Amino acid sequence: MSQYTSRSESDVGIRLRLGKQPRLCAVIKDRYSDFHVNEIDPDGNIVKLTSLTAPVDNSAAEALKDPQIITLIPEDVRQKIGDMQERLNAVVDKRNIKNDKECVEIKATDLEKESRTRIHRWISTFDKLSSETVDKDGDKFITIVAMKGGDRGKRRPANRAKYTHCVLYKEGVETSEAIGFIAKKLNMNPGFISYAGIKDKRAKTSQRLCISNIEASRLVSICKYRQNIKLGNFAYHPKPIALGDLKGNHFKLLLKNLRFSEGDEIENLGLNDVVTSAMESLASAGFINYYGMQRFGSYAVSTHQVGLEVLKQNWIKAYDLLLSPKPNDPSFLAKAKDLWLKERDPIGARSMLPSRFVTIESNLLHGLARSYARNDFVAVFLNMPRPQRLLYVHAYQSLMWNRVASFRVEEYGIDSPVVGDLVYVGEGEEEILEFEVNDALNDVREHSASDSKSAPKKLEVKTLTQEDINSAKYTIYDVLIPLYGSDVKFPENKTKDFLTKMLEDEGISSDCFERFRPIGDKPTGGYRKLLVRPTNVSHTLHTYSDSDNLDSYIKSDWEELNEASPSNGESARAKTDDSSTTTDSSTSKKTCLVLAFSLPSSSYATMALREIIMEQDKSCHRNDDANKISQIEPSTKQEQAHNDDPSEAEPSLKKPKVAE
Structure with a gap:
């Protein structure tokens, strides 16, 4: 077991x-x-929660001073309208606005049509209010009520940007859980909430969030619902926050x-x-930029072991590893796994799972039940969420990177680059690998075509010559180690020989990457700094x-x-x-x-x-x-x-x- x-x-x-x-x-x-953990934004600023108040919105106050409206609507009625707008701004769940009963009436019997139209246009500048002219007891009234469905269909104030940026502070909560909670309170799809990356669960963390078309005042009210989730430092921006849109983290x-x-x-x-x-050594020399233990899993079957079999397209062996028993498996899952491993009966194994039980193993068994009989093993793999599929091969790539990095340090030391090392051509740039962006994807916001704007950019890489070494332009902190894939260069020194030999020993060839299936998950590889x-x-x-x-x-x-x-x-x-x-x-x-x-x-x-x-x-x-x-x-x-x-x-x- x-x-x-x-x-x-x-x-x-x-x-x-x-x-x-x-x-x-x-x-x-x-x-x-x-x-x-505090996120570091692209400008190098450490993200901190320092305020819980929303930006002052003067649009309503300015609208109340409209000289044409002052002559048409009494001051006390104008003030009631302004108070109504402010109260509705603070409502978190737009569904609650549907039940709002408050109504402000303006007697319009003696007003010309042009004046009534001017009042309706004025009311339309309030994004939570709607108005209509009604006849009652022989008189005309303009009634102002809460817009049913909240601000749906209303135009955003002209002076306010589309995206609300804020700081999410959380304790002991996954980023995905926090976003799911916020989305539920706002009655919106979690896809409208974006972020630069996930943060640890077992930590106190601060990071940036971006929410589309939302007033900061509604977000302020969310803080009272959960003691370990807080929002603050609100600001309106014309651009959203994308995955990978950060410089780093402060610990x-x-x-x-x-x-x-x-x-x-x-x-x-x-x-x-x-x-x-x-x-002093850490600050001056740094450390080898290894991939950490968490990338390789905590069970006897490691993610990189599964990744190796997926690369070789040894699908049955990969699925056996994924469906190997774990000590915390519920009894029905343990029995389902046992039935698959011993009798190769995926349909029977699937039938043992409750309908609402959704895990990696359940996705895999559902895929096997549909496709095993026709030997369509790639279709089985596609039944798993893409971020999870990518995890396994990426773990194996990470293992190779760690081994190559250790060899490079042992063979050539850390005093300076050597001929054949790789570096980026551009200065001050660093590539974010595809899976380092996808690591931030989770059940709240799955990877899709809409995430293409977050796709990592490929940077040009060069091989160092003796002339480059003599120029002393590059240091050991510029040296890159390739993450093996179908679209990377390799160092032209003993590091390449070590990498080639290691792959041969594992039974891996370049074809495993070039002809990888499913094609959409093809591991293209990338580069990572040797030292940090x-x-x-x-x-x-x-x-x-x-x-x-x-x-x-x-x-x-x-x-x-x-x-x-x-x-x-x-x-x-x-x-x-x-x-x-x-x-x-x-x-x-x-x-x-x-x-x-x-x-x-x-x-x-x-x-x-x-x-x-x-x-x-x-x-x-x-x-x-x-x-x-x-x-x-x-x-x-x-x-x-x-x-x-x-x-x-x-x-x-x-x-x-x-x-x-």
């Missing part, structure tokens, strides 16, 4: 690091509050119980010395006791907006020195590290952490006994429930002290 694996980094080609100092042990991402991390690994030689070195050396240097690097060390509130060391956007202060003041921020960090047994003091850095999009924070901390499946990460660790766990029952099962509880956010 498949189960969670203890696969090591070396299994997926992650073997080297640039720093020479000993790596430390720490408890990483113990709670979601230990991990903060803030809290690493607990920082210490030396048993057996490390630490003579004449203190914890502070090692951390300082590691952070983080920017905005900083760190602080603190000593603490298990009873201390460590959240005071790493404030989120929401907490900063709320102007929260540590309840225990400066006493919790004990000054770090070597004696306090090396006498844990006698003082019960531990050390935590708060570090921050910015990375380009598609680079992995966990790979940057490798320069400081040992790989996360090492036992030293949690070699404390269970009750010691439990003292560092969430301090409230509500947050503990959230960590165990996110569906059972939401993190509680205090109301910020902001002006109404």
